[in-house]
Amino acid sequence: MIYLIKTVNYQSYFWQADVKEKDGKVVLWRRWGRVGSWGQKIEKEYPGRKQAQDKLRKLEEEKINKGYEDAQSIFMDLADSPFSPWVDQEYLERRMKEIRRG
Numbered sequence: 001m002i003y004l005i006k007t008v009n010y011q012s013y014f015w016q017a018d019v020k021e022k023d024g025k026v027v028l029w030r031r032w033g034r035v036g037s038w039g040q041k042i043e044k045e046y047p048g049r050k051q052a053q054d055k056l057r058k059l060e061e062e063k064i065n066k067g068y069e070d071a072q073s074i075f076m077d078l079a080d081s082p083f084s085p086w087v088d089q090e091y092l093e094r095r096m097k098e099i100r101r102g
Helices: 049-065 071-079 085-101
Strands: 002-008 011-022 025-034 040-046
Touching: 002 049, 002 071, 011 049, 025 049, 040 049
Parallel strands: none
Antiparallel strands: 002 011, 011 025, 025 040
């Protein structure tokens, strides 16, 4: 699963994608929107796993070129930030809840 985040003017946006098998078919699904919302979702069938994974890599590269970053790296940066420990912990807990909610 790929989970990317982009922040613009204090608003955070997510982009999530993965290749899965659904009812015996290979599906590339994507979900995107503002962090804290359910966002939008789209699923597209592919003839094989390789084609779906190739498309996924291409889409991920496009998002990274638009300024999206891997969510895990963002959290690692926060862990090294100069904020006091209680602020970091509170912020990380809130962000993790938002990500889990989607």
